Amino acid sequence: MTHRKDLDPSSNPRALLGCELRHARERKGLSQEALGAPLFVSGSFIGQLEAGTRRMHLEYARHFDEVLDTGGFFERNCKAVAKSKYPDHFAEAAEAEAIATAIREYAPLLIPGLLQTEGYARAMFRSGRPTATPDAIDELVKARLERAHILRDPTTPLLWAVLDEASIRRVVGGRAVMAEALNHVAALGRRHRAIVQVMPFSAGAHPLVQGSIKLMTFENAPPLAYAEGVETGRLEDDPATVRRQTLAYDLLGASALSPQDSLALIESVAEDYTHEDQP
Incomplete structure (x- = not known):
């Protein structure tokens, strides 16, 4: 597996993380629906993660690392993306x-x-x-x-x-x-x-x-x-x-x-x- 550099939290990390998710999913030959089904989320939700319009939560990141064989990449970088200056319910x-x-x-x-x-x-x-x-x-x-x-x-x-x-x-x-x-x-x-x-x-x-x-x-x-x-x-x-x-x-x-x-x-x-x- 090609090793990717961890994301820099200052450079629009959620969009970068979503792009990495799309590449990893396509490399495995999975549809958005197939990747989301074990998490009980829709394919459109996976699409929103990939587009950077939704935040990747830790439990999702761990699942992606396991299914997509990404060596903990999403879990590590998910923690950086989770940082926000807004209240949790609105972030x-x-x-x-x-x-x-x-x-x-x-x-x-x-x-x-x-x-x-x-x-x-x-x-x-x-x-x-x-x-x-x-x-x-x-x-x-x-x-x-x-x-x-x-x-x-x-x-x-x-x-x-x-x-x-x-x-x-x-x-x-x-x-x-x-x-x-x-x-x-x-x-x-x-x-x-x-x-x-x-x-x-x-x-x-x-x-x-x-x-x-x-x-x-x-x-x-x-x-x-x-x-x-x-x-x-x-x-x-x-x-x-x-x-x-x-x-x-x-x-x-x-x-x-x-x-x-x-x-x-x-x-x-x-x-x-x-x-x-x-x-």
Whole structure:
């Protein structure tokens, strides 16, 4: 067997690890379905590992080393890939988000992380961690703001966010913080960097009224859906499930205010916060 150099964690290790997995699998003459069956995972999941959109967990790595005769390569390098600055329940979703070609998200209660300002993010983290040190909060805020770096590209990824009216009415961090946060969201919409809609209270029930959803599509891998709760999150790759959730999102967008009316509402609420914050 040819000996490969272990991966450098600083050089997009998950994509490199996925590429090595594909080469090792093909050398053994195995399909994605055959490699995933003993682990009770689908062939599409193996494909996502190979494309670098999913994280390789240690138990999978050990199985691959055994079946593909790779001498512990995947187990060793899996440990490097597992390191993340994000909470465990969100790390895999954040990594997938960074390489997605399109992101569609519905936020029922809060402004989505990719659209948050520093002040808004800081208030959110502090509310959930009242005894955390300032340094710990700083690290969390830094990691959240770094996620938004993907928006520096003028066109990719496509970002489409539907905000429930509750997320722009809920005062997080004070009225000045909310004014800044909403003006930031509106500016992204006005610059055509994001599609932003608001689901008004008047719409009543809608397909995603029970929770949030993030849908991600990729250039060379199947789409993923991510649902999040309190200190928990789940990435979904089952094609039928993702299709149903995509339909729900499309219906949601059809029921929400138009992008033009949504930006007008967001800017109006931001103006109200600005005036109310003045003595």
